[in-house]
């Protein structure tokens with residue numbers, strides 16, 4: 001049992017080192033810009049399918065920005081979603097979210 005667990009951890013670690021640089025960059029941006037409200041990035045990314053993320057992040061994250069800009073609960077994010085920093089990085093954020101989407105095969109799961 002213990003060995004099994006260690007093997008699983010090892011495989012997870014090994015898997016994460018082969019992530020593309022783009023995904024890593026997206027993850028970093030997520031941690032800086034989204035984590036305070038949405039928590040751990042990989043779990044959050046795993047809450048949707050690749051296609052859903054693709055749609056939300058279409059057109060430089062237009063839809064995602066809309067969701068936040070039309071929610072009073074997300075006021076603290078408005079400045080960010082209106083900024084060029086967001087549209088410029090939308091592609092990287094998408095890479096990261098898609099990489100860990102629920103149907104990506106990259107989400108740590110019991111299979």
Ligand code: HEC
Nearest residue numbers: 030033034037038056064067068071073074075076077093
């Ligand atoms: C200041 C807090 C805040 C920040 C920062 C923030 N969000 Fe949100 N986000 C919210 C709130 C609040 C909602 C819920 C809006 C609603 O439903 O009214 C939301 C909604 C969402 C949704 C839709 C939720 C769903 O389940 O369909 C997604 C996807 C999302 N955020 C992703 C992100 C990403 C990616 C980032 C970083 C680029 C980010 N958010 C940054 C507060 C934030």
